[in-house]
Amino acid sequence: MVGTKEMTVYEEVNVFFDRAAERLGLDDGVREMLRRPWRELQVSVPIRTDDGAIKVYTGYRVQHNGARGPYKGGVRYHPLADLEEIRALASLMTWKNALVDIPFGGAKGGIQCDPRTMSETELNRLTRRYTLQIEHLLGVNRDIPAPDLGTNSQTMAWMMDAYGQVHGYTPGIVTGKPVELGGSVGRDSATGRGAVYVLREAANDIGISPAGARIVVQGFGQVGSWTVRLLADMGCKVIGVSDVEGGVYNSGGIDIDALLQHKLSSGTVSDFPHGDRVTNEELLELECEFLVPAAIDKVIHGGNAAKLKAKVVVEAANHPLTPEADDILNEAGVSILPDILVNAGGVIVSYFEWTQNFYQHQWDMERVNDELGKIMTRAYVAVREKSAAERITMREAAFMIGVGRVAKVVKMRGFI
Ligand code: GLU
Numbered sequence: 001m002v003g004t005k006e007m008t009v010y011e012e013v014n015v016f017f018d019r020a021a022e023r024l025g026l027d028d029g030v031r032e033m034l035r036r037p038w039r040e041l042q043v044s045v046p047i048r049t050d051d052g053a054i055k056v057y058t059g060y061r062v063q064h065n066g067a068r069g070p071y072k073g074g075v076r077y078h079p080l081a082d083l084e085e086i087r088a089l090a091s092l093m094t095w096k097n098a099l100v101d102i103p104f105g106g107a108k109g110g111i112q113c114d115p116r117t118m119s120e121t122e123l124n125r126l127t128r129r130y131t132l133q134i135e136h137l138l139g140v141n142r143d144i145p146a147p148d149l150g151t152n153s154q155t156m157a158w159m160m161d162a163y164g165q166v167h168g169y170t171p172g173i174v175t176g177k178p179v180e181l182g183g184s185v186g187r188d189s190a191t192g193r194g195a196v197y198v199l200r201e202a203a204n205d206i207g208i209s210p211a212g213a214r215i216v217v218q219g220f221g222q223v224g225s226w227t228v229r230l231l232a233d234m235g236c237k238v239i240g241v242s243d244v245e246g247g248v249y250n251s252g253g254i255d256i257d258a259l260l261q262h263k264l265s266s267g268t269v270s271d272f273p274h275g276d277r278v279t280n281e282e283l284l285e286l287e288c289e290f291l292v293p294a295a296i297d298k299v300i301h302g303g304n305a306a307k308l309k310a311k312v313v314v315e316a317a318n319h320p321l322t323p324e325a326d327d328i329l330n331e332a333g334v335s336i337l338p339d340i341l342v343n344a345g346g347v348i349v350s351y352f353e354w355t356q357n358f359y360q361h362q363w364d365m366e367r368v369n370d371e372l373g374k375i376m377t378r379a380y381v382a383v384r385e386k387s388a389a390e391r392i393t394m395r396e397a398a399f400m401i402g403v404g405r406v407a408k409v410v411k412m413r414g415f416i
Helices: 009-024 028-035 083-099 120-137 153-167 187-206 222-233 256-266 280-284 323-331 345-359 365-390 394-412
Strands: 039-048 054-065 071-078 106-112 143-147 214-218 237-243 246-249 276-278 287-293 309-314 335-337
Touching (some): 009 028, 009 394, 039 083, 054 071, 054 083, 054 120, 054 143, 071 153, 071 345, 083 394, 106 143, 120 153, 143 153, 143 345, 187 222, 187 287, 187 309, 187 335, 187 345, 222 237, 246 280, 276 280, 323 335, 335 394, 365 394
Parallel strands (some): 071 106, 071 143, 214 287, 287 309
Antiparallel strands (some): 039 054, 054 106, 246 276
16 A cells, blocks of 8 residues: 555655556666665754854755766755655656656755745855755766755855855856856746646647636745746636645636735735635645646645545646555546656756856747747657556656666666
């Protein structure tokens, strides 16, 4: 039985990995080699707080697999960011980068902290200290961090600066930087844009008009807010939106421009006056065509999966469904568009940024979005075709493609 409460996120991701490995017929040794992170670093990150005290945080960098290229993945600042979670997220990066076929391995980093309670200067000190603690593992051809939950382009600017103090000017050491410091245009919207591309393709395949579809989005950070904005531009009816404080529901469709304004002024969408207030749990259970979890992992689990009334779940977050929820929804005929496909837009534009940094040349928005669209569509079509040909779920197909590519390269390189 999968998905019991005792399973860690890492074990859960490996349920999906094992299913793919089984279908691919990989032998036990190769499985073990692909499952385990190649390198894990845990560091202590002491900083002086604004009131003069010393506080010590724990940071991580997990390099899951480097067979296909330099390790690549974000840095998460979150109270729940422990080694097991970072491991799970690092492994998802390996399969994601292989699935969309960009030349990276997978990694993830993080600090167990609550950035919402920290000042700008504390975050700057924390980020610099963390960077210096993991700097010997990084490199433009070794490991390239990026933003994730709780971090942003400012965090990347600090990381680049701290790394540069040791190694000299190296913009390609991180992606997701401010455009003024060598970041790529379109990086901030990239994950949301990629998710919307996938949603649109899937809507066409299933025969639902995206313009008329009712959509619910959980999470209003970088990913959720861009997804909502781009969906509204496409004429979709977003009927429910939430952030950590709670959500808002309006069956007639939420006025997204007004919502974005409201979020700017009040800091939350939960008290937006033009709709009914809902909790995050209630939001997930709203009747809709597309439900887009765009916040944290494991929000849909054995306890609430059967209550969902969505036709399609679009996993913009990393690992929003436990394997148990995945089984329940598949059984109920709900389509699930998997995370390693849906949210790959961020790392794809990170790849463009890294490439631009080599040449010190900036692409324009049209080129970024155009090439992002091509890669996302190619990956979506590959997943859909494999899923249809082998009569398996989109997740199984996506993992089979990703895991299969890494397994092949591991053999070619002669590690085993
Ligand atoms: N944190 C993002 C993810 O989970 C992006 C990683 C990157 O750009 O390297 O895919």
